[in-house]
Amino acid sequence: MNNETKADVNAFNELLNVLVFLENVSTKILGMPDENKVFKVLEKESSKSKLCNISIFLLAKSGSKLKIAAASEFYRKNKIFERLFGASLEKLRIDINKSTLLSQVINEEKTLEANFADLLREISPIPTGNETIRIFDLQKRRVILSPLYRHKRVFGILVIDAVDPIDQFSIVAGIFAQQISAAAEVTEQRSKYKKTIEKLKSSEEKYRASFEKAMDAIVLADAVTGIIVDCNHAACKLVGRKKSEIIGQHQRILHPPEEIEGEFSKTFPRHLKEDEGQVLETKVITKDGEVRDVEIKANLVEVAGKKILQGIFRDVTETKKIEKNLIHERDFLQALMDNIPDTIYFKDMSSRFTRINLAQARMLGVKSPDEAVGKTDFDFFTLEHAKDAYIDEQNIIKTGIPMVNKVERIRRADGKFLWVTATKVPIRDPDGHIVGIVGISRDITEAKQMQEQLEQYSKHLEEIVEQRTAELRKAERLAAIGETAAMVGHDLRNPLQSILGTLYLLREKIDSIHCDSRDKQDFEKLLKRVDEEIKYMNKIISDLQDFAGPIKVNLIETDIGDVIKDTLASITIPKTIDVSVIISKSLPKLMVDPTLMRRVLTNLILNAVQAIPDTGKIRIEAFNNKKDAIINVTDTGVGIPEENLPKIFQPLFTTKAKGQGFGLATCKKLINLQNGEIMVKSEVGKGSTFSIKIPLKR
Amino acid sequence: MEKKKNILIVDDDEAILDVIKDILELKGYNVDTARTGREAIQKTRAKYYNLALLDIKLPDMEGTQLLSRIHRDTPKMMKIMITGYASLENAVDSLNLGADAYLMKPVETEKLLKTVEQKLREQEEAEMMSEEKVTEWIKSRIRKIESGAS
Numbered sequence A: 001m002n003n004e005t006k007a008d009v010n011a012f013n014e015l016l017n018v019l020v021f022l023e024n025v026s027t028k029i030l031g032m033p034d035e036n037k038v039f040k041v042l043e044k045e046s047s048k049s050k051l052c053n054i055s056i057f058l059l060a061k062s063g064s065k066l067k068i069a070a071a072s073e074f075y076r077k078n079k080i081f082e083r084l085f086g087a088s089l090e091k092l093r094i095d096i097n098k099s100t101l102l103s104q105v106i107n108e109e110k111t112l113e114a115n116f117a118d119l120l121r122e123i124s125p126i127p128t129g130n131e132t133i134r135i136f137d138l139q140k141r142r143v144i145l146s147p148l149y150r151h152k153r154v155f156g157i158l159v160i161d162a163v164d165p166i167d168q169f170s171i172v173a174g175i176f177a178q179q180i181s182a183a184a185e186v187t188e189q190r191s192k193y194k195k196t197i198e199k200l201k202s203s204e205e206k207y208r209a210s211f212e213k214a215m216d217a218i219v220l221a222d223a224v225t226g227i228i229v230d231c232n233h234a235a236c237k238l239v240g241r242k243k244s245e246i247i248g249q250h251q252r253i254l255h256p257p258e259e260i261e262g263e264f265s266k267t268f269p270r271h272l273k274e275d276e277g278q279v280l281e282t283k284v285i286t287k288d289g290e291v292r293d294v295e296i297k298a299n300l301v302e303v304a305g306k307k308i309l310q311g312i313f314r315d316v317t318e319t320k321k322i323e324k325n326l327i328h329e330r331d332f333l334q335a336l337m338d339n340i341p342d343t344i345y346f347k348d349m350s351s352r353f354t355r356i357n358l359a360q361a362r363m364l365g366v367k368s369p370d371e372a373v374g375k376t377d378f379d380f381f382t383l384e385h386a387k388d389a390y391i392d393e394q395n396i397i398k399t400g401i402p403m404v405n406k407v408e409r410i411r412r413a414d415g416k417f418l419w420v421t422a423t424k425v426p427i428r429d430p431d432g433h434i435v436g437i438v439g440i441s442r443d444i445t446e447a448k449q450m451q452e453q454l455e456q457y458s459k460h461l462e463e464i465v466e467q468r469t470a471e472l473r474k475a476e477r478l479a480a481i482g483e484t485a486a487m488v489g490h491d492l493r494n495p496l497q498s499i500l501g502t503l504y505l506l507r508e509k510i511d512s513i514h515c516d517s518r519d520k521q522d523f524e525k526l527l528k529r530v531d532e533e534i535k536y537m538n539k540i541i542s543d544l545q546d547f548a549g550p551i552k553v554n555l556i557e558t559d560i561g562d563v564i565k566d567t568l569a570s571i572t573i574p575k576t577i578d579v580s581v582i583i584s585k586s587l588p589k590l591m592v593d594p595t596l597m598r599r600v601l602t603n604l605i606l607n608a609v610q611a612i613p614d615t616g617k618i619r620i621e622a623f624n625n626k627k628d629a630i631i632n633v634t635d636t637g638v639g640i641p642e643e644n645l646p647k648i649f650q651p652l653f654t655t656k657a658k659g660q661g662f663g664l665a666t667c668k669k670l671i672n673l674q675n676g677e678i679m680v681k682s683e684v685g686k687g688s689t690f691s692i693k694i695p696l697k698r
Numbered sequence B: 001m002e003k004k005k006n007i008l009i010v011d012d013d014e015a016i017l018d019v020i021k022d023i024l025e026l027k028g029y030n031v032d033t034a035r036t037g038r039e040a041i042q043k044t045r046a047k048y049y050n051l052a053l054l055d056i057k058l059p060d061m062e063g064t065q066l067l068s069r070i071h072r073d074t075p076k077m078m079k080i081m082i083t084g085y086a087s088l089e090n091a092v093d094s095l096n097l098g099a100d101a102y103l104m105k106p107v108e109t110e111k112l113l114k115t116v117e118q119k120l121r122e123q124e125e126a127e128m129m130s131e132e133k134v135t136e137w138i139k140s141r142i143r144k145i146e147s148g149a150s
Helices: A003-029 A035-048 A073-077 A080-085 A100-108 A116-123 A169-213 A233-239 A267-272 A317-339 A358-364 A383-399 A445-512 A517-548 A560-570 A594-611 A642-647 A663-673 B014-026 B037-046 B063-073 B088-096 B109-146
Strands: A053-059 A065-070 A112-115 A141-150 A153-163 A217-222 A228-231 A279-285 A291-303 A306-315 A343-348 A353-356 A403-411 A417-428 A434-443 A556-558 A577-583 A590-592 A616-624 A628-635 A677-683 A687-695 B006-010 B030-034 B051-055 B078-083 B101-104
Touching (some): A003 A169, A035 A053, A035 A065, A035 A073, A053 A073, A065 A153, A073 A080, A100 A112, A100 A153, A112 A116, A116 A141, A233 A306, A267 A279, A267 A291, A267 A306, A291 A317, A317 A358, A353 A358, A383 A403, A383 A417, A383 A434, A417 A445, A445 B109, A556 A560, A556 A594, A560 A577, A560 A590, A560 A594, A560 A616, A560 A628, A590 A687, A594 A616, A594 A628, A594 A663, A594 A687, A642 A677, A663 A677, B006 B014, B006 B037, B014 B030, B030 B037, B037 B051, B037 B063, B051 B063, B051 B109, B063 B078, B063 B088, B078 B109
Parallel strands (some): A577 A616, B006 B051, B078 B101
Antiparallel strands (some): A053 A065, A053 A153, A112 A141, A141 A153, A217 A228, A279 A291, A291 A306, A343 A353, A343 A434, A556 A590, A628 A687, A677 A687
């Protein structure tokens, strides 16, 4: 072997050593979890090697300075850096801008080879001739500077120094730097991964915690097989089973038979397809067989390549029950509202209808209650009424004081006027703020009409009572008068009796004395006048007693013509008066008391006679129509003034000097007792007609 | 000469008593008067009257009351009620209580006299009737005794 060949062999061996060394280190550092550990290994391995020193300079955060992250044991032992820089290794910072070499590596990303002494000269503040670095053989010591990458950006420099290294050393160093970069990248990835794992772990724990603590039952089941893989505490509670009784079971055990279709519950396949993520209603069954209403929201998730359906169950049994009650209540309220004849309406703060019942809809003339929503009274009623109502309502909203039973007159949609009592009260939200009003109105038209009618009746009744009272007073007065009259009458009859007797005795006496027959005639004339006056007095007394006393009426079939004839026969009528009697041939017999009729006719005829001053006529007629018989006594006398006509049948009313005022009153009483009526027509100066009307017998 | 008939007039009105007494005496009757019911009762007990004119209203008792008393005591006496109260009840009551006639005040003197005469005649006839009956009875009795039947 020649020298050259020997040198080649040495160089080859050396390269091989370097490669083995670097390969060894690379293998060791690749996949290490931590960058610091990588650097430690580098330090350790480089210390073992006699070939070179390895240092790592890392960019500080500022980006313009380098710190030493790794240094070979040789440097550490001999405190080379401390000696070179006058600072401890940890605190040492190298300014990149002062070194052309370093800035070239960092900024231009170049791998450089230089004399170690040149580098030191650039970075060390201490002169190279210094004693301290003499132990350091700078002769032929070369340094290779290679950038280290992380995320494709330079983050430091690999510094390798060796004495008289082989030519290929820098290439190998470059590769080594790449290896370190790769290792650094890996550690970075690993730490990231680790962080992610930790994060994942903590979120998994969080998930587990919330999963367990969740109010809603959560069940995870294999989407394909339906086997339950997990569930939470709430799920156990919901179905009354232990976790061990759920996990590993088929999901259909959670549902009652009516909710199962085929192999799965009805909702399971739906949640897998069209209704994923939707809330579906179904039922679950507990271990004890109790069926509960639930809502399930389910999502399909993939865990370790398996499709899992995660179902969140919410127990809505109570809600359903409440909902059902609410619906019932609402239906009940609606039924009540729609069937009550009173009108009910809800209004907002602006007096707009928010809800009304059927009666109110009818009142407003809308087809359905919904049509009124949003409208106001101004859309339906007269301006005046709408205004009044609006003022009332705004007042209630302002003051909170309800309005109770206000009587209102309103015009309905069909134009009919109604009387209503309106009650309006404020509606409050849960916080007590007024949010509107609710009103109820009752139709009281009928009641009002009845009331008005009642008032009228009552007024009428008052009038009747007043009239009756007056009549009663009159009757009482008359009764008192009558009693007195009867008494007076009786007392008067005694003297009349005496006078009659005395007249008799007087006649006897005159008969027995001897005197001129003419004188006797004169006496007789005088006596006769007294006789007549006595008769008249007696008639007055009879009238009085008839009027005042109770009279027995004895109605019998009577020929009124006979009564008229008898009456006329008993009355002396002056010859200057012409009396005519016309009795209809068709006049039937009447149901009257002949005695009473005779008394009445006597009275009427005597009145007629007295009404005629000198000469005149009296006509007595009797005829009938379909219902009644009429008896008229007509005279051509002085007549009765119109103002006296209404009073003529009242007792104690008379226009005659000689009358006592009981005659016609008695006639009226007697005719009324026979179910008849008596009337008068008269004209002053022409005469009077008194008419008796007696109903024909039924 | 026929025996004078006794008449009692009962009335609280003195003028009436006087006038009617005069009239009846003029017609040949013996007339006494009484002003009260009590006086009337006393007089009818003391003396027989053929006839009494009774006012229906007296100061101490009702005429109808007096009527029933004296009718009980002297049923044969003719009793004529005279009243100022014209009523059917009064009339019917009076007749039921034994009155023989009923007149209304003021009664015409002729009518009064006519009624008095008529009643007295009725009384006489009744007495004659009863006398005849007694005579007949006695006669038949004698015949029975004479025939030997006891």
